[in-house]
Amino acid sequence: MNITFRPFNLHSDREIVSEFLMDTKKITGDLPDDPELDRKNYIKAVVNTQKRNVNFCSMIINDQKIIGFVDIFQVEKKPEIGFLRFNYLIEQYRGRRISEIIMEFVFSLMKKYQCQKIYLDVSENNPRAIRFYQKTWIQVYW
Secondary structure (H helix, E strand, O other), X not given: OOEEEEEOOXXXXXXXXXXXXXXXXXXXXXXXXXXXXXXXXXXXXXXXXXXXXXXXXXXXXXXOEEEEEEEEEEEOOXXXXXXXXXXEEOHHHOXXXXXXXHHHHHHHHHHHOOOOEEEEOOOOOOHHHHHHHHHOOOOOOO
């Protein structure tokens, strides 16, 4: 496997990231009343994050194929804190230690910008994600 990261591109990646978002909502049972509005609001948040740092929202690539997406950012009023807003990996790539590579990318990028803590939000309805984050030294609260 050859895992790399590249910045999100609004024009070429909007649809696939929207699909990743809706798939995650299906997994957690958190389906929105208005999926289109939810997608639109999320993509708007990604674009706003990229205005601060283009690398904070990155496509995950394996051998030139998009296999996931990671969305992190520094908290504006507390830049020493990073936040992992969204981490998605296509199902066929889960359980293959790629998430560990993603977290190394997250930790490295946040360290580069002097973040001392990284927070995330994970649904209690996603036990696989909770186990993963706990395994990677992240304390999970909900």
